[in-house]
Amino acid sequence: MDTELTTLTARLLAHRVIERGDPLARRALMDDGFRAELDQRLADVGLRLVENPYAEHLAVAMLPELTESVFGSGDAWMNNNMGLPRDGVALLVILWALIVLPKRERQIARVEAGKENQSDMFGAQKPLETGEAVSTGVSEDAVYADFGKALGGRTRFNANLGRLANLGFVVRRNRMIAEGPMLDLLIDYGHLAPRIIEGALSEVLGARREAAQEAAQRNGEEGEGA
Template sequence: MDQALNILLAKLLAQRFIPRSDPLARRALVDETFREGLERRLDDCGMQLLENPYAQYIAIGLKPEMEDWVFGEGENWLSNNMGLPRDAIALLVVVWALIILPKRERQIARAAQVGDTQSDLFGADKPITHGEEVSSGVPEDAIYADFGKKLGGKARFAMNLGQLAKLGFVVRRNKMIYEGPLLDLMLDYSKLAPRIINGALAEVLQLSGTQLALDTEGED
């Protein structure tokens, strides 16, 4: 088991994320002993496993109590460890709200209808999708038309979008933006979704909770 754990940890550190379909990733999700060994090894170096039953990938990240030590405190605090400026983070949140939020609402509704639950500590060996769930893409031009001026203008928008793609948050194809491997893992749905749905970011996103609900229904 030690060799398998070493391989999985090396892959996660080198590749930053791996698909749930990877044999060792599946083992970490369904084998309790293997999962506990992985979590102990990560905990020893201040890291934690990042996964949720709705995501297609798994990754690793800092434990919350290590953030101050790694990122600094007070004026030295860094908002992230990927070198993203504020306008890029704002763009990331907009893209997350337009792609992941509607997809997750559909997944949760479908899971509730068939009685699935996330109470299983180790999850399933594949995301809860009930049929292959593909997140909808959004046109780059549409996002720029709505938010481009607020996010720094055309040059900054293009540069930040390229950075998000390079980091694995989004995939760009034919002027469309699609979910990347890290988009559903690195942003905390439980914290961010209520802020968006309840209107804390409505002025930026120009979407109310009612509009989001209607958009979600329209995707089915």
């Protein structure tokens, strides 16, 4: 067990994220004794394992009680340890809201639907759906049209988007922004989601949702007409 613990701890620190399906990651999620020792090893250096049943990866983050001593306080407070400027952090939160919030709604809806239709006694232990089945990307051009000027213009927007891609928060493909392995792990859904849903981004997200529904409805009507 000691060798596997050492290997998993080193991989988490070196690679920052590990796929949930990895044998050592699965053991950390299923073996209580192994998980307890892993948690203790990470806690000894001020870290904790970060995972949630909706995410495809595991990662490590700082223990909350060490935040002030590491990041400082007052005017000296650092809002991240990845070199992201303030507009980069703002873009990160926006992309999280546009990609992860809708994904989580779909995942929760599927789980609830599964409970209603569940007939086998072991259904509750089946893995939750993740990946492309529930996660969709957003257009770079659409995000820039909505938020680009507020985030410093095209040059700053592209630079920060590149930083987020390099850090593993997002993946860029053909001018589309998709979820990266870090996006659904290092932002606290329970803490941030209510603020976004009820706060400044609520109107933008609501308008996007309505537009998507209208487009889907139009596509459906066109398909029926054909």
